[in-house]
Every structure is written in structure tokens, then in C-alpha cells.
Amino acid sequence: MNPPSTPITFEAIRSDLPPVRQEHGLRQQIQDRWKQTGHKLIVLDDDPTGVQTVHDVYVITDWSKEWIRQGLADDRHVLYILTNTRSYQPEKAAEINREIMYNLVEAAQEMAIDFSVISRGDSTLRGHYPLEVQVLQNELSREAGWEFDGHLIIPAFMEGGRYTINDTHYLLDGDTLVPVHETEFARDVVFGFSNAHLPSWVIEKGGADASDPIQTISLADIREGGVVRVHSKLLATHGNAPIIVNAASYEDLDILSVALIRAMEMGKRFLFRTAASFVKSFAGIEDRPFLTAREMMSATGQNHGGLIIVGSHTKKTTEQLQELISRFQIQTIEIRVAELLDEASRKGELARVRDQVEEAMASGQDTVMYTSREVVTAKDKSDNLTISQTISNSLAEVVSSLRVTPKFIVAKGGITSSDIATKGLAIKKAKVLGQAAPGIPVWLTGSEAHLPHTPYIVFPGNVGNRSTLAEIIGTIKI
Template identity: 50%
Template structure:
């Protein structure tokens, strides 16, 4: 165990109890319903809807689609930007274009909005670039200055929480600082600090110093919404606000306080993981979806398809369990061949033919990129490799002749590309979760296969057996 690891049970014995308000989530929902304002979540990969249900996710952001979303009764909707898969300049361009289109539709409809920039719960992604871009663009168009940007990477469903300003990953009874995990060694978005004030200084290249950040401690959160609101009302100058939270009860205190502060004129923008959206949106809990919701109606005689692109160790262990625990047909994509122009076409053709053949016979298939990570020295080069591999996996989906009885895509870039390029989804409905933190979309009418469940399985979520358990659940 690391010297900086904390025992969860010891921590809980030392803490003040959670603040017990009367149905804060319900009150948050009521406040949202009464506000003439949309909560727009810009999701840097498709896994961010992993805590919500009965909400739309748009994969494009033209004004026509945005108008529909603004005119729908729901107060929350997602836009899949997939920026984590792109170079920084493209991520900036996408955020700028979305801000412009959203502001235009908001002006036209007379409906306000707040932006939540949803990033990874293990701190990978384009911070501060995305919040800076949105802030700059909104200021340029409207003159609005934000009082603060809140940094809330908590994602309880996967054991990610923040205490004393430090972000942790829960493993068993231990809380491990995230800079000691494999995620901190990411080839594109790596980092050296779990203390979020230090992480902000690191990511802003010293432009923001640790002492510039406001930290709302767990002790303050557990004194209730009034104590948190009092702190939020003091915040100005778009400073980073880091919030301790170990549970949804803590987040609900924060969300209620935020809405009160916003009603008094405070303006905030958010960089958060998935749990915050559920709380701030006032979205009620829902049970995990039953088997019937995970299978495409009328396609039960066909095989299902699992597509695995993610290379984190957890995904590899989950894949091993799936292969050992079922008779699923295993098809490995040779990444070296995919990266070699002379061999790429032949390797793709082989996989496409075999996948179609097995699904038609009613056999489940898993296609996965070879597990030995091919990497180069530069982060841009590694992004290019990821994109090339993802494109080849997507081509398999777009070349399907037969509707699979289920589709699971594993990993952020992979699941986004499968959704937009493989299945041609423009707008989908998030119907819930297949397991904790694993969202299920219902594809729209425009998709290659319309009205079928699409399971978006994050690379870094679940135990070693969760992928296996999901497939076994579908098979009954």
C-alpha cells in the first residue's frame, strides 16, 4: 500500500456525518424546472452519461439540432464533443463553435444556459483549454464574466472522490491518490499531482497558483447548503473552486447551494466528471436496466458484438475474463498491420467478413485491438495511432450486414467513433445503465440500426468481471 493511501473505514470514522436535508435532490429538480435555463453538458467522450437517464445526447451541434434540444421539456442535455480524441487545436475549435451556436439559439429562444465541461474522473483531458475557450467565447459574445469555475472530478460509481482537495481512486478499503495510478501516466494527458490545487497549477503552467484556488472542504459541505452558499457568494474573478465530496449527499448540498447562489446573480462554469451532472440536474436514482432493455427487439436470433479499443490495464483484464468465461468468438485486430498501409486493407477485410459470418450464425463476437500498446514519443503521434486503430474498428461496425442483438463498445474514443461513424447516430436517448457507470443509448431514427440499445462501456470502469457479467446478463 502506498504511504499516501488512506483507509476508507478509518476516514469515515473521523468525519462529520453527511448533512441530512429533506429531499435535496427533489428540491434541486424543482428549482431547475422553474428556471428558464438549460444545463448543457459538453462531453469529451461518450461515457459521461453514465449517471443519468431519460436524457438526449447530441453527437452534432448544428443550430437545427440545438433548437430541438432547447425546445424540449428536459432541462439537461449532452453534446458529445469527443475532444479527448483530438489534438488541442481541434478541441479548441469544437468548443468555440459549440459556444457560438448555443449562444445564437439561446438568444433566439430566450432560454438561458449553463455549461458543464464533462471530463474524465481520473483527470485526463483538455483542462484548462476547454473551460478557457468557452469562457473566452462567451465573454466575447455577451460580455459575461464568470465568478468561478468549479472543478469536481468525483465519480462515485467507480470510486473516484475528493478529500482535503486531493483526488482519490477507491480500491477495496483504500483510497489511492490518482497521481499514483496508471491514468496519471497517460501518454497524452499525464500529470504529476493529485492535490487539485497543485494539479491546476501544473495544467495552467503556473498561470494559476495553488493559493489562488478556493477549496470547499468536506467539513464545510457537511455543515449544509447555507455554509457552502456563503463561500460561493464570495467567489469572483473566475477562480478555480475545488470541492471535497465523498457521496451524492455531499454533491446535493453543493448543487442546492450553487442554484441559490446563481439565483442571487453568481455565474459559474464547470469542469466535472459524471456524478455532478446527476446531482446538479436533479436527476433521480434509477435501477440498473433489466436484460430486456439491453437486447435489440426482433434480433434475438443473431449474435451480439463487443468492440474493444481501450488499452488501460482494467480493460485488458476485463477482456481476459470475458474470453475465459464465455464461448464468445474472439477476433484480434493486429495493430501493426492496421498501421502498415500495405497490410491494412487485407486485415480489415478479414475481420469484417468473419464478424458478419458469426453474427448471422447467432454467435457472439468480440473484436479487440492487439493488447501490446504501440506508442511513439509525442502525444500527437499517440493520438494519431489511437485514431487509426479506432477508424478500423469503426469500419467493422459500419460494414455490418446484419443487426446484432446487442452492441457493446469499450473505451472512450472507440465508443464515440462507433456511435457517430459506425452507427451514424445524430441524436440518441440515454435510457439508463447496464451496470454502475455503464450507460445505454437508444439509437435514433437516423442511425444505421434505429431504436436499438447501444452499450457504451468506459475503459476504466467496473471490476475485472463486469464486462463478462454484462454479456452473461444479456444471455440470461
């Protein structure tokens, strides 16, 4: 059940937990193991923000066999496939997952590559769960003959202050831990929910029946029992049952990852529904410093202004936009959403915005293009998705028509950043350079892209504090 609605600080709850278990060198052990075995970790990312913890890996946006082969041929043991399924209706999301699994199994079998699949979802519990996990299970059973012992649910995201403690998922707001069912994300018009207590959330979403026991791996299991106890619990799983994983530090995830690898070596097979932090741990990817201003600027567009695109309507995003505008002299161009949703005025509105953006960037002005802040909603969930898609597609259309290369590009919001990547920039394969700030990844567009070799900063709608966007732009301006 959900915890009482009483504010609690992170320090207060942390003082009641077992101390973090310090086992040095686990990340390197994990990385070495994957390199020795040649096993690949395939991460299906339901929006482009899932690479927000990793660096020096590739993400592909085209899941045809040709591009999957290219991704598998790389000597790296991690490959991200951007699905953007969070922006689609359930039927379309299922279709995408099925198509990817069919092509992936065929390509991997031809290349004699073994792999595991991670369904990367939102750290605030939004997305198509359990649908995507069920589709993966069914397709891999049919195409590869695999049976799964469990699917691990790991929404902890350290960089964004999301922690799972006592089976409840929290968001850190300042010094206070807020159960996620009390946040604006739980009121999402498409993926809303009422439980932060994860076993209850699984039942609410249809991932288990109320009578089914749901296994959990507690912080006591991880911190007191270590790899041995977690490994033992993993060996006892069967039937692709949901397994809730508590985690409040990367050390917790590293112990889990080692235990998982040992269980897999004994024949156990798992699926994963996780936030971004787990991938970094399970892949054995070490930390690296945040990117410098030079690493986030395009050589081609260095004399032009940068472009910031804001589509997300979360309260956090609006505050960040206001802080950016108040702190810097920056050209602001508002896209009037009502004009976009009216077929008669849409074309003219897009032309107006594109011309103003090009003129500002060509003169060297950093420019923010943002949607009007009034949220337009409908009564039906599918209609709300359609509205979101129309707005996001419009932003991408502006980018695809640009004839001026910006110094850098920032896209704010998950659906927005995906459509900018795939439709606006026509990216097929990009390299993840690293992060601009905690949880904010930077891609380098490929040679095939519109605006090639341009740093593309993917800024999630639910990450950072009020000043984070302004601080990133300030770093590049220095």
C-alpha cells in the first residue's frame, strides 16, 4: 500500500536503511564479463532520454534488419533502439515491439550473437507496461524458443532523484522524498496511476492478479545479503513473474547486476522494465565528466545561434523555460498550438515560425522555439495522444525544413525529442557522446542526418531543477 502522505527527507529515510554495501571494482568486472562472452544488451528505448546515463554507445532509430545488423556488428556490447512507443497507441506500440524482435532474432542468429532485451521505460512509471514486456516475452518465445524466469521492474534513476525504498517509488523534490503517485506525473492524461507502492502498481496496471505473490528484492537483501542473497532469490524465480527491485544508489544496482550475470550463467533468463540507471550498471559503464562547451558545439554552425525546442508541458519544463528567458538575451518564438491543430492555419503557422527561427540563428542569436503553454486536452486518452503527436510532428517539420545549421540543438520533452531526432533530423544512427548535466544526454548526429555531425542535447521533460536548462545554455555560451 502507499505510504502515509507525510513529508519525509531523504536523510531521514536513509538513516533507517542498512548502510550502502561497498564492493569496489564491480563495474569493471561486469564490463569484462560481457566482453569475454560477446553477449549484447539490446535496449528498447520508449523515448530518446533513455541514454541519459551512458556514453560512447550507439543508438539506432531504424529497426530494419540492415540497421540492426550494423548495430550488432559494432564491438560495443550495448545497442539502443529508439522505439518512441510512449507516444503511440497500445496497438502501435505492440506492433513496433513485435517487428523489432522478429528482425533482431533473425539478425542475431545469422551473426551467432546471444543477447538480452531491456525495455527502458520512464522513471516516473509512465508508459506501456505490462504490454511491452508481454509482447517481448511472446515474440522471443515464438521466434527464439526462449522461456523467461522473471521480468525485473527497476525504476530507480539516481541522476534524476528517483529511488525505490521499501517497495515504494519516490521522487526527490529538494530534500523531500515524494511518493510518485503524489506527483504531476501520476496525473498524466494517458499513463496516469494511483500507486507508488510498486506491487500495487503492478496489479493496477494488469501485470499481475491481486492474488498473485509478487517477489521483491529489498535493500536489506542487497546491502546485507549482497550478491549471494540476491543471486539466491533470482534462482528461485520462474514463469516470467514480476520482480520488484529496490535501489537507492548505484552500489545497489551493481550488486544486483553481478547477481544477475551469475544467475544467467546458470541458465536463468530475464526480461527487464527499467529506468536508465540500471542500463549503466548492467553494462558496466564507468562514470565520465560532463561534456565541455566545445564538445556540445557544431563546427559547421559555430557562427550561428543555437536552437532550443520546447514541447513538454510539465510544470518543471515551463519553469525552466521561464528561467532561461529571464537569464539570457535569447530570441523567443512561440508556436501557437491552436493554429497547429486547425488544418486551415497549420501550414502558415509553420512557415512563420521557420522563417523567424532561420533569421534569428543566421544572425548569431540563440533561439528558443516553444509551444504555447496552455495545455490542450481531450476527454479520450487516444485523442490526447493524437494532439501530442500533432504538436510534436509540427515541431519536427520546422526542424526538417531548416536551411541554417545551428551551433547546437536542444529538444525538451520525450515525445518532442524523439520526433525531432527521427523526423526533424532524420537520424538513423547516432553516437551518444555523454551528458550535458545529470540525466541529460547528448547525441552526435550521423552523416546520413539532416544537419549532420551536430550535437543534439536530449532534455527530458521531468529532469533537472528550475535552472538546469539555463545552466546548460550558459555553459555553451561561455
